Amino acid sequence: MRAKTFQGGVHLHYHKEATASKPIVDMPEPKQVILPVQQHIGAPAEVCVQVGDEVKIGDVVAKAKGFVSASVHASIAGKVTAVGPMPHPGGRNVMAVTIENDGSGATSFAAGKELDALSGDELKQLMQDIGLVGMGGAGFPTHVKYYPPEGKKIETVILNGAECEPYLTCDHRLMVEEPEKVILGLQAMMKAAGTDDGYIGIEVNKPDAIEILTKAAASDPRIKIVPLEVKYPQGEEKMLIHAITGKVVPAGGLPVDVGIVVNNIATAVTLAEAILEGKPLISRIVTVTGAVKNPQNLRVRLGTSVSELVDYCEGFTGTPGRIVLGGPMTGPAQYRLDLPVIKTTSGVLVQDRGQIKLLESSPCVRCARCVDVCPYNLMPCLIGCAIEAGDLAQAESLGIMDCRECGSCTFVCPASRPIVQTIKYAKAKIAAQKRKNS
Template identity: 80%
Template sequence: MRVKTFKGGVHLNYFKEATASKSIEVMPDPEQVILPVSQHLGAPAEVIVAVGDEVKAGQVIAQAKGFVSVPVHASISGKVTAINQMPHPGGKKVTAIVIENDNSGADVFGAKSGLAELTGQQIRELMQAIGLVGMGGAGFPTHVKYQPMEGKRVEAVILNGAECEPYLTCDHRLMVEVPQKVILGLQAMMKAAGAEKAYIGIEVNKPDAIETLTREAASDPRIEVVPLEVKYPQGEEKMLINAITGRVVPSGGLPLDVGVVVNNIATAVALAEGIQEGMPLISRVVTVTGAVKNPRNVRVKLGTSVDKLIDFCGGFTGTPGRIILGGPMTGPAQYRLDIPVIKTTSGVLVQDRGEVKLLEDSPCVRCARCVDVCPYNLMPCFLANAIEAGDLALAEKYGIMDCRECGSCTFVCPARRPIVQDIKAAKAKITAAKNKQKK
């Protein structure tokens, strides 16, 4: 088996054993869901219901506002009881629609269809209609990636099955348990893009997923399953493209610049469900792991609060010290449990208070380890020094905006410098200053 990879990156402890072999379980619908109008990049959706309205699962409750936006659908049937600014996993308060469950189970899903009946344009329209976004964490509206652009051609669609973040196994389980949906979703993406070739990149620590999808894709010679080295950040979009095709996305460029579109496994499955079942994106699989009594992969309705999800997994094993939504390398730490699961919530990782050590940082010892591992050939130590000196212009000169915030530099730094945290804060300042200038 020829295994592909990229230059740089780090080898981590993956801690996937607790959930990797556990089948997906379905959590019963909660009594209440909280659905933020912003679960994606781009314009937040516009609320079209009012307090007191009765809604059914699958009904649009907030409509897309513009092209780079997607609608939000009710994930359960019931009554709208509040529309307020509420806590969001992103940290800020965001307008959210609260629905109390009427336990009727009523739904208004769209029409069922087959891939053969749909044109590329209809698939792109369906992507937006079902509220599809990148479910790996970025939340970029999927239909936008597939919009034809003059002078650009999509030669290949890549499905990201690397799942290189420690602890997460939700995509692994989807590949093993619903391979037919993964392949159907991928074929639909190919049709939407007009692409003749597709790859599914999977790290070799998931041999059952490689075997299952290779078998499932055998009847479609356009699709190739590519085994990848187990290395972080193998699933980062540009690293994945480089490992599989050898192509390098230019600085500041997009995958489309090298003829590729990348989507994640859960996104392909949600598209297949939209086609076959007419079901919009109202639930997702989340890996709940770490210091919980029953770590597991759970299919949960969007809008379910994280505390209810943790209860479903038996509760905490000790005193929680930190809760991360997503994986530990890139997922944001949360300070409250009443936040909802949204379209991009791939995991809930609970760290015990004993695990959360507050490490003192110290001056740079110029070991260059951060330079060796940066997959974007940046010099993280120089970036950190420029930020520390308050010289954001210099940080920009060193390419700070090309940083993909993978955290590899921070992981290897023996001086425990909070490099990626400083980079994130500095990038936000630079972007805010530029937006201000534009106004």
């Protein structure tokens, strides 16, 4: 079968070999976790415990506020020692619950069930109860996707196994090591959506994952495994949908507009574990890689400090120059290590100081490489120049709001212009203006 793909995009050096064949290692429970109430897109959860409370693993410590929100559960058992603003990977301090581990490992999981015993509605409720969010990086509350707006129907569920960000291998390892859970999670999602059409898209640089999942899905003819070309941003939601189904999500629209829901591999596995073991979202796989002595894929309790992950991987090689949570194309760089792993932390990438070249930006030379690679067929160079000239209206008419911030334009720019960065800035500004005017 020929690998499917989309138009544009860039070929990157993937650097996945450091961790791609390393089995997931369970990191020991940390002595303390810090659980921010905001680990998702939407309203922050509301803290429902007090300092001094004893909690078991799986207890809700912050309750979802409203529909587009997600609850936060205790990831270790112990005593709540603090409730207050703490450093957060997003850059600002965020309200968080700190728990001191009592070492008991006591859990308060619900009883495990069979998928057949659960109805579609019960599955949607389960997603909400376990605080499930998109674990690929966006962090959108999963259950929301399964309540399509009136007049729309979900016809297809796609699992995103592209993992097109360089360095990351957490989804790859899950597909190889937990194929049954991946399939069960997808089956549950299809049941919640009320559809018989499921796909798993995987880039062909993970042939083992394609083979293992094809075998695992053999008994369920509704599920199709689709090999995808190795190209960034293959895992971007709209590109993935286009590559697999040929459907085009309208600009400014959502996948559900074409009857599709996309979820991440880790999200599916977490849902499967919730069904089988009653376990809410309390841990995730994190790829710790780059300039660390022993790069690994770790199963980490949410709220564990990033510095403990680095220590567990035997520390830095040389002097760290940049620390990124997530992949190098979209992950935010951090200035401190005492940050908690949250639901969307797919990786810790350490770049050595020697690797970092700070390039001075120069004027646009109109080489149009960015135009060639933009998967959305935008003209990033002209948008960037319009923003620089302060002409946000022009940027908007050039389609700036269609930009999904994949960063391909900035990667290829020979003038080292911060194109996607200015676009992010201008998009926020335009959105703020619109809110003000409405």
